[in-house]
Amino acid sequence: MALNIRQMEILELARATGRVAVEDLAERFDVTLQTIRRDLGELADQGVLDRVHGGAVIRSGVSNIGYEERRRMHEDAKAAVARACAARIPDNSSIIINLGTTTEAVARELLTHRNLTVITNNMNVANILVANESCEIMVAGGALRRSDGGLVGDLTTEFMAQFKPDFAIIGTSALDADGDLLDFDMAEVRVSRAIAALARRTCLVTDISKLERSAPVRIISMRDLDMVFVDQNLPAPLMQKCAEWDTQVIVAD
Known part of the structure; x- marks a missing residue:
């Protein structure tokens, strides 16, 4: 599934900071909390983020971040x-x-x-x-x-x-x-x-x-x-x- 522009920006923010918060993202993009939660869920389904309480983090695994x-x-x-x-x-x-x-x-x-x-x-x-x-x-x-x-x-x-x-x-x-x-x-x-x-x-x-x-x-x-x-x-x-x-x-x- 292709990412939309907002999801790509969310992923870039997560890569830059390590973590993103639902409320901060909703305010940044002027959308509802539910919309951001759906975005984070789809990014997690793509295997690029892990959901945590209140937001998401860059996915950890068996190899380190660049x-x-x-x-x-x-x-x-x-x-x-x-x-x-x-x-x-x-x-x-x-x-x-x-x-x-x-x-x-x-x-x-x-x-x-x-x-x-x-x-x-x-x-x-x-x-x-x-x-x-x-x-x-x-x-x-x-x-x-x-x-x-x-x-x-x-x-x-x-x-x-x-x-x-x-x-x-x-x-x-x-x-x-x-x-x-x-x-x-x-x-x-x-x-x-x-x-x-x-x-x-x-x-x-x-x-x-x-x-x-x-x-x-x-x-x-x-x-x-x-x-x-x-x-x-x-x-x-x-x-x-x-x-x-x-x-x-x-x-x-």
Whole structure:
């Protein structure tokens, strides 16, 4: 079934933001709530959106959303989370930064820090931090993933195993309600697990929309983290678990 013009615009909005709300769409297009619900239902039937309470989200599956789409999604939230994280990274620190558009936002916020040592398997992070002349950058070897500039594989994991940084800054593709971090690529997950196990303090940077996504591979649990930087409060049951696990949740301003 072909999409009408409004449905194509709704899909484009969903791709840009990750989520659309029925009431917002009804106001935007000056149509009834029932019309928007029908549109979302038809988009869900086409396999491009998943219905959630009050709206819809980009469909999750066994493959990730394209890098450029992910980079544009929730840009303001990512920037706020990145600022909150970078504010807690002191000068003269050593940091491992892994793959992801939110970790790249953290790298941009570290441009004014002094005397950092940054180890990364993210070519985009390395290219961002080249502008910080006081930052020593160490890039892992491995297989280059052209889609997002990531380096993954056994060689990458072995390289990371040589370090014990002050901080690990990691991202995730999805968050489960039980506190598990999830991803799509097993090779990337092995690197992320190694990074999290090595650092003195492991920090997750994410936005709340990741709770609306799913991915098939478990990375680690929030119980294994020291800090979680997020743009909004996590659901109360998950906040309670983090308190029990002594995992500090920092909500960005």
